[in-house]
Amino acid sequence: MTHDHDLELRPTAAQTEAALNPPPGRNGGDLVVESLAGLGATTVFGLPGQHALGVFDALRRSDLRYIGLRVENNAGFAADAYGRITGEAAPLLLSTGPGALTSLAALQEARAASAPVLAISSQVPTAGLGGGRHGYLHELPDQAASFRGVVKSVHTVRTQSQIPSAIAEAWTSALTVPHGPVWVEVPQDVLLAETTIPVVTGGDTFPEELPPRPELTAVAADLLTRAERPVIIAGGGVVRADASKKLRQLAERLQVPVVTTFGGKGAFPWTHPLSLQSWLEDRHTTDFLEDADVLLVVGSGLGELSSNYHTFEPRGRIVQIEADLGKLESNHPALGIHADARLALQALLETVGERVDPGAPERVQAVLGKVRQRLASQELALEQDVLAAVRKALPSRAPSFWDMTILAYWAWSAFDAKAPNTMHSAQGAGGLGYAFPAALGAAAADPTHPVLAVSGDGGALYSVAELATARQYDLNVTWLIVDDGGYGILREYMTDAFGAPTATELTRPDFVALAESFGVPGVRTSPDTLAADLAKALAAPGPSVVVLPAVLRMFAPTHLG
Numbered sequence: 001m002t003h004d005h006d007l008e009l010r011p012t013a014a015q016t017e018a019a020l021n022p023p024p025g026r027n028g029g030d031l032v033v034e035s036l037a038g039l040g041a042t043t044v045f046g047l048p049g050q051h052a053l054g055v056f057d058a059l060r061r062s063d064l065r066y067i068g069l070r071v072e073n074n075a076g077f078a079a080d081a082y083g084r085i086t087g088e089a090a091p092l093l094l095s096t097g098p099g100a101l102t103s104l105a106a107l108q109e110a111r112a113a114s115a116p117v118l119a120i121s122s123q124v125p126t127a128g129l130g131g132g133r134h135g136y137l138h139e140l141p142d143q144a145a146s147f148r149g150v151v152k153s154v155h156t157v158r159t160q161s162q163i164p165s166a167i168a169e170a171w172t173s174a175l176t177v178p179h180g181p182v183w184v185e186v187p188q189d190v191l192l193a194e195t196t197i198p199v200v201t202g203g204d205t206f207p208e209e210l211p212p213r214p215e216l217t218a219v220a221a222d223l224l225t226r227a228e229r230p231v232i233i234a235g236g237g238v239v240r241a242d243a244s245k246k247l248r249q250l251a252e253r254l255q256v257p258v259v260t261t262f263g264g265k266g267a268f269p270w271t272h273p274l275s276l277q278s279w280l281e282d283r284h285t286t287d288f289l290e291d292a293d294v295l296l297v298v299g300s301g302l303g304e305l306s307s308n309y310h311t312f313e314p315r316g317r318i319v320q321i322e323a324d325l326g327k328l329e330s331n332h333p334a335l336g337i338h339a340d341a342r343l344a345l346q347a348l349l350e351t352v353g354e355r356v357d358p359g360a361p362e363r364v365q366a367v368l369g370k371v372r373q374r375l376a377s378q379e380l381a382l383e384q385d386v387l388a389a390v391r392k393a394l395p396s397r398a399p400s401f402w403d404m405t406i407l408a409y410w411a412w413s414a415f416d417a418k419a420p421n422t423m424h425s426a427q428g429a430g431g432l433g434y435a436f437p438a439a440l441g442a443a444a445a446d447p448t449h450p451v452l453a454v455s456g457d458g459g460a461l462y463s464v465a466e467l468a469t470a471r472q473y474d475l476n477v478t479w480l481i482v483d484d485g486g487y488g489i490l491r492e493y494m495t496d497a498f499g500a501p502t503a504t505e506l507t508r509p510d511f512v513a514l515a516e517s518f519g520v521p522g523v524r525t526s527p528d529t530l531a532a533d534l535a536k537a538l539a540a541p542g543p544s545v546v547v548l549p550a551v552l553r554m555f556a557p558t559h560l561g
Contacts, residue, residue: 022198026061028160028191029054031200032120033062035167038203041091043444045079047072049095051122051138054191056093067444067473069437070465072099076106076117077434078441080181081401083116084424085445087242089174089182092119096188097138100146105431107150110181112428113263114240114324116174117181119151120167125189126158144185152180160190164200176207177340178323179240210323212339212347220296220319220335221351227294229316230256230355231276235306236263236428237299237323243342244268244420247298250349255357256296257364259285261306262427264299266417273361277368279413281308283558284370288363292316297334299341301327305412305427309559321345375555383410383552386527390454390480391416393534398449399424399442403435405456406488406552413555433462436479440466443475450476450538457483457508464509467518470543478537478544481511484551492554515545522547 032055036044043065048056059066069075072094079090094100100121110117123129123143124136131141140146144154153173155166163186170182224230238247238260244267251258251274258268259276268275279285286308289295293316300306301322310331318334321344328336337344375384387410394400396418402408402425417423424442426434439453455463460481470477482488486505494501515522522545525533530548537544 022196026195026199027054027058028163028186028193028195029056029058030061031160031163031195031197032167032186032191033058033064034200035164035203036091037062037064038164038200039168039171039205040088040203043067043082044091044093045069045075045082045441046093047075047095047099049099049122051124051188052093052095052099052191054188055120055122067440067469069440069469072102073106074433074437074463074466076103076110076119077437078444079117080106080110080113080115081424081438081441082445083110083179084113084421085399085442087116089116089118089171090441092117094119094121095138096122096124096143097140099138100143104146104150105429107147107181109426109429109431109434111150111152113236114178114180116179118167118170118174119181119183121183121185122191123185123187126187129187144183147183150181151183153182155182155184157184157186157190160193160195160197163190164203168203168205171203172205172207175205177210177241178237209343210338210340212321212337212344214347216335216337217344217347217351220337221348221353223294223317223319223335224254224256224296224348225353225355227355229292230254230294230296231289231292232256232258233261233289233295233297233300233302233306234258234264234267235261235298235300237321237341238264238267239299239420241299241323241341242420243345246342246345246349248272250345250352253349254352254355255360257360259289261300262412262425265412265415265423266420270416270418274364276364277413279368279371280306281413281558282371282374283308284367284374286312286558288367290314294319297321298345299323302331307331311559378555380553380555382527382550383407384414386530386548386550386552387411387414389527389531390452390534392531393538394452395449395538397422398452398538399439400452400454401425401435401438401442403453403455403459404430404432404489405454405459405482406484406492406554407454407456407482409489409554410552411454432459435459436463436477437466439477439479440469440475443477444473447476450478452538453477453479455479455481456488457481457485457511458487458506460511461506461508464514467515467520467543467545471519474542476541476543478534478546480534481545481547482552483508483511483547483549488552489554511545511547520545524549
């Protein structure tokens with residue numbers, strides 16, 4: 001008896017001919033590249049290195065687009081952003097030892113932010129594996145061990161026949177919720193050896209969905225329907241799951257106020273009557289959340305920043321929807337629902353009853369009014385004007401990428417992202433140097449919108465080499481550098497804690513002249529001319545740099561008293 005699926009497995013005549021007569025001159029690197037193309041990859045990021053040359057040689061025989069950065073960590077940030085923007089697994093090609101290890105900070109950010117990155121590294125020749133000290137260049141006793149605590153999964157290859165399946169398995173892992181970075185390593189000799197394995201023509205993978213348990217969503221729906229003072233915290237999981245519309249439908253049906261975490265920026269409309277915006281580092285917001293009798297947390301672990309530095313002490317019942325099992329109830333007891341945010345919100349929409357609460361918008365405005373009063377008492381007009389100028393200049397659908405800098409800390413709380421999946425920062429792991437290389441990855445993913453990167457001068461010095469990348473590939477990125485003479489936020493932290501800063505002041509280049517030396521237009525601006533200068537730079541095709549000399553201050557913290 002012949003089944004339909006048996007027929008699907010039978011190769012066509014053309015496939016049989018291609019398999020029996022593979023083109024000559026292919027090596028293990030071709031199997032890597034063919035596997036990526038078969039899975040749907042169109043763009044890869046990375047840096048060549050001695051042990052990885054078999055892969056890079058194979059790229060010229062493929063249709064894959066290669067974006068080469070100047071530092072492996074920056075290539076990782078670019079792949080991270082590409083994964084966030086497209087929702088696809090972003091291939092990152094690396095060499096052995098120092099090249100691989102240099103990407104660790106970027107992979108940590110991708111893991112924290114659930115960005116799907118498929119890192120493929122070379123290894124020393126197979127004769128050097130197993131922990132012996134053979135003296136190969138870049139040799140490590142166990143290279144993969146350096147990555148196991150950072151990425152979602154590690155996949156090792158030792159023969160050419162393992163390559164297609166290992167890459168497919170890693171691809172599936174990267175795109176199974178929660179998304180994240182994965183690691184594949186292939187020895188140099190396996191990559192360089194000629195292969196008679198047929199061309200890889202297939203590679204469909206089917207990441208598993210993560211639906212909620214129906215008995216749990218039934219309880220959650222009942223709690224929300226009967227609640228007197230419910231509130232929703234929407235985290236990055238809502239953005240990653242493309243669940244913003246479902247979140248809005250649920251909030252409107254139940255008349256529930258919504259606050260978004262810094263990773264969840266754009267998950268809920270900023271000016272919606274039910275929007276508490278993102279003022280999580282504010283005691284008035286913390287008080288409001290603590291007073292909720294039912295708190296629905298979607299796609300957030302309620303970590304350090306989302307809990308106002310762990311000062312949040314809820315008095316009501318928490319319902320937590322989270323795809324990362326390790327984050328479920330990790331900070332607060334809850335009705336924990338291990339599920340993808342989109343599927344869980346859909347289940348709630350199908351289960352909740354109608355709830356009427358005409359006073360909810362008024363309570364929201366009362367909280368936001370208190371926040372505004374607190375800021376107004378601190379003489380922070382410059383900071384708010386600079387952030388408003390950035391928002392005015394940036395087109396509503398254009399993505400922005402923010403480094404760990406004072407203006408970004410303001411943006412976490414005060415910036416209207418306008419749309420989901422448009423505002424991104426390195427607040428997941430908190431490493432410097434994220435914004436500009438990430439913006440380059442976003443521009444490679446979607447050239448139809450200009451992309452903004454925002455850095456301080458300290459963070460910018462991590463990324464200046466990528467001006468060459470921006471120019472080489474003519475990527476449409478405008479880089480705003482706020483030059484305050486050093487590590488501004490650390491200067492504030494140390495002054496507040498110890499009375500004086502140490503090791504925070506920096507000698508900087510002339511960033512405008514530096515940009516122009518790479519062939520990238522640069523302009524020095526002021527707070528008064530920022531909106532116009534930034535808008536002009538964003539409207540011009542190709543890369544550009546705008547430098548704002550300014551010393552900005554943070555609003556006073558509310559978690560210390």
